[in-house]
Amino acid sequence: MTKRDERTRQIIDQTIHLLREEGSEGLTLRKVAAACGITLSNVQYYFPGKPELIQATVAQFFTTCKELIQADRALVLPKDPESSKAFLKRVIEVLVVCDNQEFNVIFREIWALSSRDAALKATLEEYYRDYAQWMIGLIEEIFPQANEIVSLLIPYAEGYALVGNTVPLNRDKQVAMLVRLITEWPTAGRGVKGGSKVGIRR
Known part of the structure; x- marks a missing residue:
């Protein structure tokens, strides 16, 4: 698995966690970034917006x-x-x-x-x-x-x-x-x- 694949999977895993814990209304790219321990711009590099992430x-x-x-x-x-x-x-x-x-x-x-x-x-x-x-x-x-x-x-x-x-x-x-x-x-x-x-x- 490449570093890109690992990062993508981490972001998706944290998205799943946030959806489960806070629902769709609580899901933001900023929260996903915080959960992953990376910057918002880093998340946006992989997924420009919430629709792409979903x-x-x-x-x-x-x-x-x-x-x-x-x-x-x-x-x-x-x-x-x-x-x-x-x-x-x-x-x-x-x-x-x-x-x-x-x-x-x-x-x-x-x-x-x-x-x-x-x-x-x-x-x-x-x-x-x-x-x-x-x-x-x-x-x-x-x-x-x-x-x-x-x-x-x-x-x-x-x-x-x-x-x-x-x-x-x-x-x-x-x-x-x-x-x-x-x-x-x-x-x-x-x-x-x-x-x-x-x-x-x-």
């Missing part, structure tokens, strides 16, 4: 998730029911019903910021378009209805970040429910098509 924080979250999942994807055999189902469960645990409460808090704050910042909102929407296409590519070899599945999972993930701790089912049961819905989808994955056909009616 965008980099979002990108870092997605990059981390992708790295975790890509490592698991290499082990999946498309025609093997057990590995397909295990991989689907992993995708849902990491990308949808995420137990990283820190990032759940951060995403609430980022969406709050985006409601008042058109440029940030546009950036987030573009990230999600790219993210959706990445997820489709990730699972379409296993689940032919990848478009429908991703259209279910991404909004569910956003809703879970907001209210997941308040609904009747705990996290494990929510994961199991989503796995069951997808693997019982009509003509679902080639690797898991031996299951029940009691799926979502379209």
Whole structure:
């Protein structure tokens, strides 16, 4: 890791800490600089403004998730029911019903910021378009209805970040429910098509 990469990661880590502790209203480049022990101009060298810093924080979250999942994807055999189902469960645990409460808090704050910042909102929407296409590519070899599945999972993930701790089912049961819905989808994955056909009616 280069010195630039290390500094960038430090700034993003402190941004995450401030978002968690003080919320979006309390986040300023000056506070980030103080938390990092560097000057404001040094932070601005990497991130000219708050929108750029927030965008980099979002990108870092997605990059981390992708790295975790890509490592698991290499082990999946498309025609093997057990590995397909295990991989689907992993995708849902990491990308949808995420137990990283820190990032759940951060995403609430980022969406709050985006409601008042058109440029940030546009950036987030573009990230999600790219993210959706990445997820489709990730699972379409296993689940032919990848478009429908991703259209279910991404909004569910956003809703879970907001209210997941308040609904009747705990996290494990929510994961199991989503796995069951997808693997019982009509003509679902080639690797898991031996299951029940009691799926979502379209």
